[in-house]
Amino acid sequence: VVGYRKRVEPSRPAHRGVYVRTLLRSEPDSRTRYRSMIGKLETPQVAVTSKKLVVRTGQSADSRTIRSDEIDNQVMTPEHQRSSDIQDDMAIPCGSSVQQSAEPDLPPSGSNLFSVESNPTSSRVREYKGFGSFMSDNVEDLVRVPTTDYKAPDQPAHVILHVQSSTRKLGPLKDMPFGRQSRKLFMLDFERWTFINHGAFGSPLKIAFKAAQKWREHCERQPLRFIDRELFPQTVHVLRKLSALIKCSPTDLVFVQNATQGLNAVINSVHLEPEDAVFMLSVGYGSVKKILKAACDQSGASLVTADVQFPLIDGHSSILDLVADSLPARAKLAVFDAVTSNTAVVLPIQHLVRLCHSRGVPVLIDGAHALGSMPIDLTALGADFFVGNCHKWFCNPKGCGFLWANPMYFAQYGGAVKPLVISHGSGSGFLSDFIWDGCRDYSAILALEVTMNMWLQVGVKRVDKYIKTTLAAACELLTAQWKTSTLVPLSMCANMALVEVPKMPWLHISSATSDSACTLQNMLYERRIECPVKCIDGTLYVRISVHIYNDLDDYKVLGDAIMDLKFHNLE
Secondary structure, eight states, rough: OOOOOOEEEEEEEGGTTTOOOOOOOOOOOOOHHHHHHTTTOOOOEEEETTTEEEETTBBOOOOOOOGGGGSSSSSEEEEHHHHHOOOGGSSOOOOOOEESSSSOOOOOOOOOOOOOOOOTTTTOOOOSSTTTTOOOOHHHTTTTTTTTTTTOOHHHHHHHHHHHHHHHHHHHHGGGGGGGGGGGGOOOOOOTEEEEEHHHOOOOOOHHHHHHHHHHHHHHHHHHHHHIIIIIHHHHHHHHHHHHTTTTTTTGEEEEESSHHHHHHHHHHHHOOOOEEEEEETTTTTTHHHHHHHHHHHHHOOEEOOOOOSSSSHHHHHHHHHHHHHHOEEEEEEEEEEEEETTBOOOHHHHHHHHTTTTTTEEEEEEEETTTBOOOOOHOOOOOOEEEEESSTOOOOOOOEEEEEOOHHHHHHHOOOOOOOOOTTTSSSSHHHHOOOOSSSSHHHHHHHHHHHHHHHHHHHHHHHHHHHHHHHHHHHHHHHTOOOOOOOOOOSSEEEEEEEEOTTTTTTOOHHHHHHHHHHHHHHHTTTTTTEEEEETEEEEEOOOTTTTOHHHHHHHHHHHHHHTOOOOO
């Protein structure tokens, strides 16, 4: 019966999670043979060998050719992943076929590789282990399994094969030259654009972007199976890997869609009274100012903002002294950037945490620019809350951020961080509260494992060294050409820096404004140069970013363009 589909449940660990469409050829007696097989409760036997699929029905092993598109959502187990025989051409396009082995790797006749329920309409009796009606294990249990006992869930074959194939084509990543040679890793249109604004929204690694697409395809092939049974274990697996990277317990970490969502969750969870205050610096991110203002307007609390003045004559000491002098005694929360967005300054967050804690003030760190631009050790940092993005400097597909909450905060102040969206997991635990906020695309989270593995193979220290060296060279080139300076010393920068542009009389007579910055940035954009222009205290700066795909030629293009525009006459 051509097209008959039967779900074959795995029973042996070596092949757990493999789903196969068994196809019976349209032979004259095929319907009778199949009914006879079911009537006798004879179980089809299926084996997946390297590059081969073998089906045994009844007591004889029939030699068959099975089309690759008949392998329905095959899931690769660790045993399959370790097989050295899996080739790039395993990702066979529709219409091609997989030929059976002449000597199939099958157990003796009569033994079972998979079990099939004799009554397809029956269901196994089982209790829900987690919240709602999801069929997967309780995420609060999964995240607490000791590392030595934890077993990662199996992954879809086409995701693994995509990664294996792509990494083979790229060659040894630890030896890959940076600059133009590494542009093949990214999605950007380098043919048309000089892109020196990675700090805005990042750019995903091509391999991670396509891995996310593979996860989306896997979901849509059987959405109920994916959401009910696979999504949560896969999410916990990635969460555990991220927690190891940023050095914290996975029980204190959750995924959010971006840093802004995490900031809202924390700030809205802090119980403010009219006599309370919240504290931030004037160089904080614009949306954070609005989040804090909204919270204060609703509660009657006060928003205290300390004004950072440039130049910072004493570097980080200037910021610490300002906070020490400005932090109100009644502060219920202090919010600091790990790296400021508008001014590209790395703040001394560890010292700021110690200073605030010495006065009994909890600290929330906005780490939107942190992951991928600086080492992160959340346990050593000791802040009360930390939020971050994975799409900026870490180059993951957009839609994946994280929120870390220090359990010591709740031990001292009580309460809990609640998500902005209340759904099925509410009240079942920290991770349960956040892991599900409704039916949406979770592929960016699942692709994060690919992103983490890529950077580990490329070499994190090598990346950091190249970026810091290139940033210093670019700043030296531009300041020499324009006869200007950077906003702060490069020792206070990570992957970005502000470089003052030369005076342009046609653009502003005395003091520059945000409109002046907008005009100049648009003129650069018309020349296909993507670089933001900032107005700081009446002076215009370009904020240059450096990632591994940039080289000094990018900043030469910018330098020449600014010099041309310096003498631009609007009339």
